[in-house]
Amino acid sequence: MEPLSHRGLPRLSWIDTLYSNFNYGAEDYDAEGNEEPKALPEGSETMPYIDESPTMSPQLSARGQESGDGVSPTPTDGLNTGVDAGKGLEMRKLVLSGFLASEEIYINQLEALLLPMKPLKATATTSQPVLTLQQIETIFYKIQDIYEIHKEFYDNLCPKVQQWDSNITMGHLFQKLASQLGVYKAFVDNYKIALETAEKCSHSNNQFQKISEELKVKGPKDSKESHTSVTMEALLYKPIDRVTRSTLVLHDLLKHTPSDHPDYPLLQDALRISQNFLSSINEDIDPRRTAVTTPKGETRQLIKDGFLVELSEGSRKLRHVFLFTDVLLCAKLKKTAVGKHQQYDCKWYVPLADLVFPSPEESEHCPQVHVIPDHELEDMKMKISAIKSEVQKEKANKGQSRAIERLKKKMFENEFWLLLNSPAIPFRIHNRNGKSYLFLLSSDYERSEWREAIQKLQKKDLQAFVLSSVELQVLTGSCFKLRTVHNIPVTSNKDDDESPGLYGFLHVIVHSAKGFKQSANLYCTLEVDSFGYFVSKAKTRVFRDTTEPQWNEEFEIELEGSQSLRILCYEKCYDKTKLNKDNNEIVDKIMGKGQIQLDPQAVQTKNWHMDVIEMNGIKVEFSMKFTSRDMSLKRTPSKKQTGVFGVKISVVTKRERSKVPYIVRQCIEEVEKRGIEEVGIYRISGVATDIQALKAVFDANNKDILVMLSDMDINAIAGTLKLYFRELPEPLLTDRLYPAFMEGIALSDPAAKENCMMHLLRSLPDPNLITFLFLLEHLKRVAEKEPINKMSLHNLATVFGPTLLRPSEGESKGHLTLASDIWSHDVMAQVQVLLYYLQHPPISFTELKRNTLYFSTDV
Numbered sequence: 001m002e003p004l005s006h007r008g009l010p011r012l013s014w015i016d017t018l019y020s021n022f023n024y025g026a027e028d029y030d031a032e033g034n035e036e037p038k039a040l041p042e043g044s045e046t047m048p049y050i051d052e053s054p055t056m057s058p059q060l061s062a063r064g065q066e067s068g069d070g071v072s073p074t075p076t077d078g079l080n081t082g083v084d085a086g087k088g089l090e091m092r093k094l095v096l097s098g099f100l101a102s103e104e105i106y107i108n109q110l111e112a113l114l115l116p117m118k119p120l121k122a123t124a125t126t127s128q129p130v131l132t133l134q135q136i137e138t139i140f141y142k143i144q145d146i147y148e149i150h151k152e153f154y155d156n157l158c159p160k161v162q163q164w165d166s167n168i169t170m171g172h173l174f175q176k177l178a179s180q181l182g183v184y185k186a187f188v189d190n191y192k193i194a195l196e197t198a199e200k201c202s203h204s205n206n207q208f209q210k211i212s213e214e215l216k217v218k219g220p221k222d223s224k225e226s227h228t229s230v231t232m233e234a235l236l237y238k239p240i241d242r243v244t245r246s247t248l249v250l251h252d253l254l255k256h257t258p259s260d261h262p263d264y265p266l267l268q269d270a271l272r273i274s275q276n277f278l279s280s281i282n283e284d285i286d287p288r289r290t291a292v293t294t295p296k297g298e299t300r301q302l303i304k305d306g307f308l309v310e311l312s313e314g315s316r317k318l319r320h321v322f323l324f325t326d327v328l329l330c331a332k333l334k335k336t337a338v339g340k341h342q343q344y345d346c347k348w349y350v351p352l353a354d355l356v357f358p359s360p361e362e363s364e365h366c367p368q369v370h371v372i373p374d375h376e377l378e379d380m381k382m383k384i385s386a387i388k389s390e391v392q393k394e395k396a397n398k399g400q401s402r403a404i405e406r407l408k409k410k411m412f413e414n415e416f417w418l419l420l421n422s423p424a425i426p427f428r429i430h431n432r433n434g435k436s437y438l439f440l441l442s443s444d445y446e447r448s449e450w451r452e453a454i455q456k457l458q459k460k461d462l463q464a465f466v467l468s469s470v471e472l473q474v475l476t477g478s479c480f481k482l483r484t485v486h487n488i489p490v491t492s493n494k495d496d497d498e499s500p501g502l503y504g505f506l507h508v509i510v511h512s513a514k515g516f517k518q519s520a521n522l523y524c525t526l527e528v529d530s531f532g533y534f535v536s537k538a539k540t541r542v543f544r545d546t547t548e549p550q551w552n553e554e555f556e557i558e559l560e561g562s563q564s565l566r567i568l569c570y571e572k573c574y575d576k577t578k579l580n581k582d583n584n585e586i587v588d589k590i591m592g593k594g595q596i597q598l599d600p601q602a603v604q605t606k607n608w609h610m611d612v613i614e615m616n617g618i619k620v621e622f623s624m625k626f627t628s629r630d631m632s633l634k635r636t637p638s639k640k641q642t643g644v645f646g647v648k649i650s651v652v653t654k655r656e657r658s659k660v661p662y663i664v665r666q667c668i669e670e671v672e673k674r675g676i677e678e679v680g681i682y683r684i685s686g687v688a689t690d691i692q693a694l695k696a697v698f699d700a701n702n703k704d705i706l707v708m709l710s711d712m713d714i715n716a717i718a719g720t721l722k723l724y725f726r727e728l729p730e731p732l733l734t735d736r737l738y739p740a741f742m743e744g745i746a747l748s749d750p751a752a753k754e755n756c757m758m759h760l761l762r763s764l765p766d767p768n769l770i771t772f773l774f775l776l777e778h779l780k781r782v783a784e785k786e787p788i789n790k791m792s793l794h795n796l797a798t799v800f801g802p803t804l805l806r807p808s809e810g811e812s813k814g815h816l817t818l819a820s821d822i823w824s825h826d827v828m829a830q831v832q833v834l835l836y837y838l839q840h841p842p843i844s845f846t847e848l849k850r851n852t853l854y855f856s857t858d859v
Contacts (some may be wrong), residue, residue, distance in 0.1 A: 095249065307489065521572040671717060675787045
C-alpha cells in the first residue's frame with residue numbers, strides 16, 4: 001500500500017475530508033489486533049508525511065506511487081494537450097484554491113515552530129539558559145526566511161484566487177517562489193544536524209522536551225479545531241515535504257492552463273527551476289530515509305520496511321519490520337492516548353553483522369506452527385465479501401455514515417484476522433550471539449525479497465555493535481517518520497476511489513525463459529494478490545536440463561480483487577536431504593522473480609497481451625488476457641449435440657446408455673488412481689491447452705481417450721472434469737431448483753433444513769442425482785487425504801459449489817449486479833449447499849427414492 005502522502009484528495013471538499021476522515025489503518029490497532037484508542041484523522045499534525053495538497057491529479061498520484069516523491073524529468077510534454085479552455089480554467093481555480101488552503105496550514109505550522117524561538121533566545125543570555133544560542137540557531141536554521149517567503153507568496157496569491165477572473169495571472173508568483181528555493185537547499189543540508197540537536201537537547205533538558213513535544217498549530221479558518229498539538233520533530237520535516245508538494249501543484253496547473261495563456265511560460269519556468277532543485281538534492285542524503293548516525297559516524301538509512309507476521313511465544317503477532325543499512329529492527333506501535341504523537345516500541349533488533357539465515361537442514365526444529373484450516377480462511381473470505389456487499393448496498397441507498405463505518409470496522413477486523421492467520425511460509429532469522437526469530441509469510445516472493453535485501457547489505461564491511469538504551473530509543477523513534485509503509489495492507493484501508501482490483505479469470509500463457517548461465521531443471525509459479533496477501537495459483541511443469549525452457553503452458557487463474565501478477569522462476573531440487581524442518585518440504589532455489597501491475601485497461605481486451613518480465617538477467621516471456629466474471633460464468637449450450645461438453649446431461653447419458661456420463665467416470669477414476677494425493681488437486685490450474693485437447697477427444701469420442709488420460713498431467717484431468725460441469729447448459733442441480741436450494745440452505749432449524757435439502761435431491765432428474773451422488777462420494781474420498789493433498793471438504797465445496805449450482809444465463813440475470821457482488825453473495829450460498837451434502841452421512845440413491853412416498857414432489 002502506498003504511503004498516505006501519495007493519496008489524492010477530492011478537490012471540492014478536501015478540507016472536510018482532511019479533518020473528518022476516519023481510516024482503519026495500522027494506527028487504530030495494536031500488533032495483536034486489539035483496538036487502539038482512536039487515532040487522529042488522516043492529515044492531522046501528528047503525522048509528518050501526510051499530503052496536505054489536494055491538487056494531485058490521478059495521474060500524478062499514480063506516478064507518486066511508483067517513484068516516491070520524484071517528479072517526471074519531462075514535465076510539460078503532453079500535459080495540456082487538448083485542454084478545454086473553459087474547463088481547464090475552472091480546474092485552475094480549484095487547484096489554486098486547494099493549494100492556497102494547504103499554504104495556510106503550512107504557514108501556521110511554520111509559525112508554531114517559530115513561536116518558542118524568541119523566548120528561547122531571551123533565556124539564552126541568562127544564567128539559566130534552556131538552550132545555547134548556537135543550539136537555537138542550529139535547530140531553527142532558515143525557518144524564519146522560509147516563513148517570510150511563503151507569507152509573502154500567500155498574501156499575494158490569496159486576493160487573486162478570491163477575486164477570480166479567467167484572465168488572472170499568477171505565474172510570476174510561482175516563478176519568484178521557485179527562484180527562492182536556495183533557502184530550502186540550506187535548510188535541507190542542515191536538517192539532519194537540526195534533528196539530532198533537537199533530540200539531544202530533549203534528552204538533556206526536560207523544559208525543552210516539554211516545549212518540543214507539544215507545539216500548538218492554528219487550525220485553518222474553516223476548521224472546527226482551533227489548535228492541534230504537534231511535535232517539533234514533525235514540524236521540522238514540513239519544509240522538506242513542501243518542496244515536492246509545490247512541484248506537483250505546478251504539474252497540475254500546467255495541465256489545466258492553455259498553452260496560449262500568459263501564465264503558461266512562467267509556470268513552465270517555475271517547474272523547470274523546481275525540478276532542477278529537486279534533482280540537485282542527493283538522494284543518498286534524503287532526510288526521509290535517513291535515521292541517525294551509526295556508532296562509526298556513518299549515516300544509517302532505512303532500506304526497506306513492511307508488515308510481517310512473527311511467531312512469538314506460540315502466537316502470531318503483526319510486526320512492523322525495519323531494515324536499516326546495518327541493523328534489522330522489529331517493532332510494534334505503542335498504545336497512545338488520543339492526540340498524542342504515536343511511536344513504535346522495539347521488540348528486538350539484530351545487527352546485520354550478527355544476522356545469519358540458517359539453511360533448511362541446519363535449522364533447529366521450531367515450535368509447532370498452528371496452521372489455520374483452509375475452510376476457516378475461506379469462511380472468513382466469504383464473511384468479508386458479504387460485508388463488502390452490505391457496504392455497497394448502504395452506499396447505493398445513501399445509508400447512514402455511522403452504519404457504513406460500523407461495517408467497515410467489522411471488515412477491517414475480519415481482514416486483519418485473515419492477514420494474521422493466513423501466512424504459512426517460514427522465514428527464520430538467527431542472531432549468531434543469541435536466539436532465532438521466526439516470521440510467517442504468505443509468499444516465497446516476500447521471503448526472497450527480504451533475504452536478498454539483507455544479503456546485499458551484508459556484502460559491505462559491517463561491524464557488530466550493541467545499541468545503548470538511548471541509541472535504541474532514538475532509532476526506534478525515527479521509525480515513525482521514516483516508514484514508507486503506513487497502513488496494514490487490507491482493502492478496508494483503501495480509499496473509495498482506489499481500484500477495487502479485478503474480479504474474474506486471468507488467462508496466462510507462460511511461453512519461455514532465457515538468460516540462464518547453465519543447464520538446470522526449471523519451472524515457474526504464478527501468484528496473484530488476494531485479501532492483502534499473495535497466493536500461489538499455478539505452476540508450470542519442470543523443463544529438464546536446459547538453459548532455454550519452452551513451456552508454452554496456459555493457465556486460468558481466478559482473481560478476487562487482484563491488482564498484481566507475480567512470476568517466480570525456480571530450479572527444481574531433487575535432493576531429499578535438503579528438507580526444510582519448519583515445514584518438511586524440499587527447498588527449490590529461486591532463480592528469479594518479477595511482478596507486474598494488472599492494469600484493467602491493458603488486460604481487459606479480447607486479444608492476448610504479450611509481455612516480458614526481467615529478473616536477475618533472466619527474461620520470462622508470457623501472454624495474458626482477462627475475462628470478467630459475468631462473461632466467464634456464462635453457460636452456453638453447444639451447437640454440436642453429438643459431443644458431451646455443453647450438452648444436457650440427460651441427452652449424454654441416454655446416448656451412452658449410462659447412469660453417469662463417461663467423461664465424469666473416467667476423469668474421477670484417473671484422479672483417484674494417481675492424483676488423490678496431489679497437493680491442491682482441483683485447486684491448482686491445469687494447463688489450458690491440455691484441457692482443451694482432452695475436451696476435443698471426449699467430444700469426438702476418440703478411441704485413444706484412455707491412452708491420452710494415462711499420459712496427461714493430473715491437474716489437466718481435474719480441470720477437464722471441472723470444465724465439463726461448468727459448461728453444462730444448465731447446472732447439475734438445475735435452474736428450476738436453484739431458488740429452493742438458496743432458501744433451504746438458509747434455514748436455521750436443523751430438522752427443517754435436513755427435510756428440505758433431502759427433498760430437493762429427490763426432486764432432481766435421475767441422471768443429475770446419480771451423477772451428483774457419484775461426484776459427492778469421490779470428493780469425500782479426496783478430502784480423506786487432506787493431510788497430504790491439503791484439500792479439505794470446504795476447499796472442494798469452494799471449487800465445485802458454483803460449478804454445480806450457478807444458474808444458466810437466462811436464470812441468473814435477475815441476480816447480477818457487481819461482478820464482485822455476485823461473487824460474494826450467491827457464491828457463499830452455493831458453496832454452503834455443496835458443503836452441506838459433503839458433510840452429510842452417505843446418501844444412497846435407493847434410500848432417497850424409497851422415501852419419496854413420504855414427501856410431496858412439488859418444489
